[in-house]
Amino acid sequence: MRDLDSLWMEHQGLTRRYLLRMGALGAMGLALPSGRAVFADDKPDPLAEAIRKLEYFTQPEAFGTVERGTPIPYTHPVEKLREVGMTRETWKLEVIPDPDAPAKMDAPLSKELKTALDFDGLMKLAEKHAVRFPKIMTCNNGGSPLGMGLWEGVPLRTVVWLAKPQSDLRRVFYYGYHNDDLKQRFQSSLPVGRVLEDPPGEHPVILCYKLNGEFLSGKRGGPVRMVVPEAYGFKSVKWLQRIMLTNAPYANDTYANGNNDVDSWMKTFARFISHPATVAADASIPITGLAQVGISGLKKVQVWLHPAEQALSPDDPYLNQGAWRDAEILAPPKNWAGGLPEGKLPENVRGFDPKTGEPQTWPMRYALAHWAVVLKDVAPGKYHLRCRTIDANDVAQPLPRPFAKSGRNSIQQVDLMVTAK
Numbered sequence: 001m002r003d004l005d006s007l008w009m010e011h012q013g014l015t016r017r018y019l020l021r022m023g024a025l026g027a028m029g030l031a032l033p034s035g036r037a038v039f040a041d042d043k044p045d046p047l048a049e050a051i052r053k054l055e056y057f058t059q060p061e062a063f064g065t066v067e068r069g070t071p072i073p074y075t076h077p078v079e080k081l082r083e084v085g086m087t088r089e090t091w092k093l094e095v096i097p098d099p100d101a102p103a104k105m106d107a108p109l110s111k112e113l114k115t116a117l118d119f120d121g122l123m124k125l126a127e128k129h130a131v132r133f134p135k136i137m138t139c140n141n142g143g144s145p146l147g148m149g150l151w152e153g154v155p156l157r158t159v160v161w162l163a164k165p166q167s168d169l170r171r172v173f174y175y176g177y178h179n180d181d182l183k184q185r186f187q188s189s190l191p192v193g194r195v196l197e198d199p200p201g202e203h204p205v206i207l208c209y210k211l212n213g214e215f216l217s218g219k220r221g222g223p224v225r226m227v228v229p230e231a232y233g234f235k236s237v238k239w240l241q242r243i244m245l246t247n248a249p250y251a252n253d254t255y256a257n258g259n260n261d262v263d264s265w266m267k268t269f270a271r272f273i274s275h276p277a278t279v280a281a282d283a284s285i286p287i288t289g290l291a292q293v294g295i296s297g298l299k300k301v302q303v304w305l306h307p308a309e310q311a312l313s314p315d316d317p318y319l320n321q322g323a324w325r326d327a328e329i330l331a332p333p334k335n336w337a338g339g340l341p342e343g344k345l346p347e348n349v350r351g352f353d354p355k356t357g358e359p360q361t362w363p364m365r366y367a368l369a370h371w372a373v374v375l376k377d378v379a380p381g382k383y384h385l386r387c388r389t390i391d392a393n394d395v396a397q398p399l400p401r402p403f404a405k406s407g408r409n410s411i412q413q414v415d416l417m418v419t420a421k
């Protein structure tokens with residue numbers, strides 16, 4: 001799913017300076033998890049040019065994608081795309097009562113009543129209400145993020161209020177274009193409270209039309225997708241066309257199938273990006289990675305080098321007792337890239353100081369952090385190398401929620417061989 005090569009490119013710029021400072025970038029260069037050497041400082045490399053264009057935000061086309069449909073909706077010929085509202089010129093959004101448990105509302109936005117919201121209408125609302133924020137897209141069933149975007153949209157509540165809801169409203173159901181085949185429908189839902197009121201510090205749920213400053217492609221869910229800041233990917237429904245206000249008190253998410261925890265907030269966890277497979281005993285060992293910063297924030301990233309032949313304690317399933325040592329969480333980048341002009345963030349990005357353009361807090365929730373560490377003087381032998389996060393509540397990964405169907409966050413483990421001189 002996730003293309004590690006492109007993730008690697010985003011990450012290199014941040015880690016390279018750190019590793020140079022630590023004297024760890026010698027002739028050995030760094031290696032991808034696959035073991036492929038990417039560059040050595042003293043050698044020209046085919047990737048050197050790309051490395052100069054390193055990215056923190058993910059280029060829209062470099063995102064990992066989780067999609068369904070036969071055919072995939074945005075692959076229809078353009079005439080068909082127009083016909084089914086999958087272009088900005090023809091897109092329409094309905095906000096109607098759920099026929100099975102109708103909320104009372106005075107002004108439904110419906111195609112039948114010719115009151116549905118079109119893209120021009122959304123852009124009018126955007127002039128006054130548009131918001132932008134960084135967010136990682138992660139599938140709860142994926143081992144690492146699909147990509148990190150700067151998402152722009154109109155708060156969903158702005159459009160919900162246009163429909164004048166009055167009562168009998170407990171949840172918001174929504175789905176996208178699905179080839180008009182019920183079996184292909186991908187739907188999700190939120191409590192109405194989450195839509196109407198943001199907990200302090202949280203971003204609003206948005207009707208999103210731009211990613212990294214450009215209109216959303218069909219592949220990324222355009223013309224319009226939902227983006228739910230604190231949630232895993234399945235809440236962020238693509239090709240959005242219908243919202244139903246319901247008095248039903250339960251979730252109706254497609255992702256409730258397949259045993260998924262549909263109420264899970266994003267978790268904090270660490271992943272390796274680069275680590276050598278084999279090093280000589282006298283060499284420094286540069287290790288880099290990323291952390292997804294979930295609802296509970298990020299205080300530390302740690303690594304643990306454990307001799308492979310030493311058994312793990314059966315009383316320590318979450319590896320709390322390892323000899324963990326701190327890595328360095330890297331400062332925010334200067335160049336945010338991801339296709340943003342000159343790598344600069346636009347004005348008024350939530351979480352950034354409007355005067356200085358600097359992040360107000362770092363690491364930032366729901367965004368990536370990059371980290372690096374250099375290990376030295378490791379005795380020859382075979383090792384298991386692991387990484388983990390400590391969240392802002394001082395809870396070590398994979399706790400406080402170790403269960404995979406709420407979002408995969410097991411501690412990653414890789415092999416490392418240290419050879420005698």
Ligand SMILES: Nc1nc2c(c(=O)[nH]1)N[C@H]1C(S)=C(S)[C@@H](COP(=O)(O)O)O[C@H]1N2
Pocket residue numbers: 063064065066067068137138139140146176177186219220221232233234235236237238239
């Ligand atoms: N309409 C629709 N929206 C969808 C999906 C889908 O299959 N159809 N997949 C969901 C899932 S499971 C995930 S993880 C995210 C992935 O977003 P991305 O493909 O833009 O990375 O999209 C979500 N939105």
Ligand SMILES: [Mo]
Pocket residue numbers: 066138139140141233234
């Ligand atoms: Mo997903």
